[in-house]
Amino acid sequence: MRIDRIDIIRVLNPFSHPFETSFTKFENRDALLVKVYSEGLIGWAECKAFFGPYYNPEDNGTVLHVLKDIIIPRVLHTDIESPKAFMDSVKFIKGNRLAKAAIENALWEILLQQTGKSLKTLLGGTQDEIKVGVSLGMEKDITTLLKQIEKYLALGYHRTKIKIKPGKDYDVIKAIRKEYPDITLTVDANSAYTLKDIELFKRMDEFHLEYIEQPLGESDIVDHAALQQAIETPICLDESIDSYDAALAAIKLKSCRVINIKSSRVGGLYEAKRIHDLCVEHHIPVWCGGMTELGIGRVQNISFASLPGFSQLAHDVAASERYFADDITIPKVDITPRCTIVVPSEENGIVYAVDEKAVDAMAVNHWIFK
Ligand code: OSB
Numbered sequence: 001m002r003i004d005r006i007d008i009i010r011v012l013n014p015f016s017h018p019f020e021t022s023f024t025k026f027e028n029r030d031a032l033l034v035k036v037y038s039e040g041l042i043g044w045a046e047c048k049a050f051f052g053p054y055y056n057p058e059d060n061g062t063v064l065h066v067l068k069d070i071i072i073p074r075v076l077h078t079d080i081e082s083p084k085a086f087m088d089s090v091k092f093i094k095g096n097r098l099a100k101a102a103i104e105n106a107l108w109e110i111l112l113q114q115t116g117k118s119l120k121t122l123l124g125g126t127q128d129e130i131k132v133g134v135s136l137g138m139e140k141d142i143t144t145l146l147k148q149i150e151k152y153l154a155l156g157y158h159r160t161k162i163k164i165k166p167g168k169d170y171d172v173i174k175a176i177r178k179e180y181p182d183i184t185l186t187v188d189a190n191s192a193y194t195l196k197d198i199e200l201f202k203r204m205d206e207f208h209l210e211y212i213e214q215p216l217g218e219s220d221i222v223d224h225a226a227l228q229q230a231i232e233t234p235i236c237l238d239e240s241i242d243s244y245d246a247a248l249a250a251i252k253l254k255s256c257r258v259i260n261i262k263s264s265r266v267g268g269l270y271e272a273k274r275i276h277d278l279c280v281e282h283h284i285p286v287w288c289g290g291m292t293e294l295g296i297g298r299v300q301n302i303s304f305a306s307l308p309g310f311s312q313l314a315h316d317v318a319a320s321e322r323y324f325a326d327d328i329t330i331p332k333v334d335i336t337p338r339c340t341i342v343v344p345s346e347e348n349g350i351v352y353a354v355d356e357k358a359v360d361a362m363a364v365n366h367w368i369f370k
């Protein structure tokens with residue numbers, strides 16, 4: 001794949017409903033799109049960074065710097081054999097995986113066009129459709145949150161995940177369990193606690209949650225092992241799993257019993273597949289996490305989630321409509337009456353195209369490198 005030109009486009013798309021987590025409240029999706037031109041083909045990708053470094057150390061500003069000043073000068077007008085070859089060529093850059101993933105993801109899109117195959121086939125996906133879960137932000141009070149839960153249960157969402165933080169945890173879950181004793185329920189702390197909160201997590205065992213996502217800090221793999229030992233509820237790691245080595249360490253130390261894989265967080269689909277395979281080998285159930293993606297990123301997540309290890313648990317990959325009034329693919333992502341999403345493949349002929357008019361309407365900056 002000869003790289004002839006790369007564009008970066010910053011877009012803004014308002015959420016239909018603000019999304020509040022333990023780290024920030026999002027009013028819109030502020031995202032960088034990447035457009036890689038190669039020998040007459042164009043690979044689009046969506047960088048998953050946010051405006052600020054709230055979820056992990058990167059943000060749109062650092063991604064722009066790393067792409068513009070380091071990665072793009074390195075790859076422009078060179079020939080890249082594969083996404084893996086690209087990843088090998090940027091090994092000298094520490095971290096910055098969201099930035100690397102943006103280019104890596106675009107290379108996969110070019111590869112799909114070159115081979116005429118679906119991403120599902122290239123990755124080795126086995127499932128025709130994936131199970132959809134919902135990740136709900138914090139609300140001003142429990143009544144409002146319960147209304148949100150009711151709305152998505154009525155639509156058939158297979159798992160309800162709520163965000164928690166100190167002061168908005170035990171009582172909120174208790175109120176939900178009173179109303180819905182049997183739904184598949186999970187909580188995500190986005191690393192808002194420390195091991196000092198161990199008693200709180202022991203008390204949460206009574207709620208038979210499917211898992212507790214990222215209770216402690218992102219580097220606290222050892223503390224997560226201590227917490228996992230002390231509680232019945234499985235811990236699911238998200239932020240902590242930023243590489244294959246981190247996944248291996250967490251498995252060896254028994255820091256978790258479930259892993260949320262986000263391909264962007266680990267530097268792209270190639271690395272994410274390695275982590276998936278590692279988890280399958282060690283019988284660790286995985287599910288595909290989300291970053292409130294626009295359509296381009298969402299569609300790649302759907303194909304990634306068709307890998308065999310993802311068959312048990314529901315994913316944070318939902319309909320476009322769950323997040324936004326407008327989106328940037330044709331068609332927009334939608335759910336089936338079974339609340340699944342059909343995986344694009346050669347057999348079903350489903351193809352998502354980028355809605356360039358929608359991209360233009362959301363664009364606030366455009367950089368061209370050629
Ligand atoms: O921790 O999984 C997370 C959104 C932004 C950043 C981190 C997370 C999330 C979500 C929403 O929980 C996932 C989604 O629906 O896209």
Ligand code: MG
Pocket residue numbers: 188190213214238239260289
């Ligand atoms: Mg999470």
